Every structure is written in structure tokens, then in C-alpha cells.
Amino acid sequence: MDLYREIELLVEQIPDGMFSTYKAVAIALGDEIAESAVKQFLDGRENRNVFSFIKDSSCFFNKFKTTFPLKKLREEQLELSRKVITDDDFGEIESVAGMDVAYAGDTAYGAYVEMDTECRIIKRKTVKMKVDFPYIPTYFSYREMPVLNELFKKEKPSVVMVDGNGILHPRQFGMASHFGFLNSVPSIGIAKKLLCGKIDGNYIYIKGKKVGFMHGKEKPIYISVGHKISLESSLAVIKKFCRYRIPEPLRQAHMLAKTAKNENNL
DNA sequence: GCGACAG
DNA sequence: ATCTTGTCGC
Helix, strand or coil, X not given: CCHHHHHHHHHCCCCCCXXXXXXXXXXXXCCHHHHHHHHHHHHCCCCCCEECCCCCHHHECCCCCCCCHHHHHHHHHHHHHCCCCCCCCCCCCCEEEEEEEEEECCEEEEEEEEEECCCXXXXXXXXXXXXXXXXXXXXXXXXXXXXXXXXXXXXXXXXXXXXXXXXXXXXXXXXXXXHHHHHCCCEEEEECCCCCCEEECCEEEECCEEEEEEECCCCCEEEEEXXXXXXXXXXXXXXXXXXXXXXXXXXXXXXXXXXXXXXXXX
């Protein structure tokens, strides 16, 4: 889904002489959490119809005709979240892959790094492509999934580490779960900041359900099940591949994506 | 009710 | 995530 186009279609509805707000457009998209994404997109396009607030309420337009696209994505997340498998569903682990994406505007540079159980790199690759969806908290996968799917074609690692959350998500369907489900591969979510949930000891809960683990003391990372792997096994894999704060497959993928971006940008 | 919110 | 220099510490 091209959400940038959806924003344009809304803004085009604003009559001459009338104005709207970033929040009103976000609500028309289906979720006001998208307000800052709307602002960032429109401000970068010399927009003259939409502002943070409208002084003269008689000029305020918010009667958008819309299908609330984000509402549909939310419903999809809720539906697919029921299909996520949170138990081990794999044989022996022979390799672990990490994937990450770096950006230059809306050009994405994705990187894939696969390592054997001795933490040696056995495969590296990158892809470059445009993205048509802004970063919106809790809808992150709709921005990066096309890049991850392209990277993952023909790859067969035992487990994948994804830069973001698994079921540690308001609708229990973060990017790691989304990716694992679409590719039917065991996946682990690894985030550097807490998106939601309550911390009790080292575990993280949402409505009383255990959905993640806080790993590390000073600058912790937040681990959650993506798909087809238990939290216990996820933690075992993380520990085995942690040389620094970020597990090695992900750290290597992060560096590779950054390098790919810089080389294409000079 | 209100605000915050993975990358 | 990105924009950026130096700097503290092992």
C-alpha cells in the first residue's frame, strides 16, 4: 500500500481557501498516531493547506472522504496475530540470519547477513529500493516488509533476527512476527527501545501476558517472539550470538546496510 | 481521558 | 532512521 499516495488523495480534497491539520489528515488515514508522519511528508513538499493548528475555525476542513486505510492494516494485524506460533517449530539450528535497513530519504538499503553456529559469516547481500510508506509507530512493518521480503528471496536460514518487535506490540504483531509469518520462518524480534508493555523483573507483559524479555542492564535490548520459536529458545539464540549489545547477525547487517547506503550516496 | 509510541 | 565532532574510556 502506497500511503504517501493516500495522504496526497486526502490533501487534494481540501478546497481552495480552506485548511486542515496534520492530525485531521492522520485521523482520516485511520490513526492519529500518524500525525508526525503526515507532518514530515507534507512539510517536505511545500504544502500550503495543512498546518499544526488552524486559527480561524471557519476555514477548517476535515470532511474527508476516506476508507481509513490504517484501520484496515490494524485489522489485518489483529487477524494475523492469531496465527502466530509462539512455540519451537524447527529442527536443528544450522544458521542464523540478521536483516536491517538504512535510508537515504525514501531509498532503502537492505542488508542480509547469515552466520553459522560458530558466529562466522556465511552469506552477505544487499538490495536497494524505494519505499512508499512512512515510519509510523505500530505500523513499522508496512514500511520495511517489501525490503525484507526482497532480501529474503531464496534464503533458507534456520532462524532470522529482525530489527524491531515480534509480539511485543499493541496488537501482538510487530515486524518480526509479520515477517516470520509471511515467510513461514522462525523469527526473533529485537528492539533497542521499549514500544509498549510493563516490565516486571526482566520480563515484559501486556495485559498480564508475557510477551518479551529485557536483555542487558545499562542499555538493554528488548527480545520478543516473532514466529515459530519460543521465548526461551529466542533468548538462548540471542545469548549465543551476543558479542556486543546487539546480537552479531543484526549488528553485521546494520553495518552492511549503512555501508551500502554510503557507497551509493557518494 | 491524555499522551507516548519499534525504525 | 537521519543530521553531525569531538571525546571519554578500555
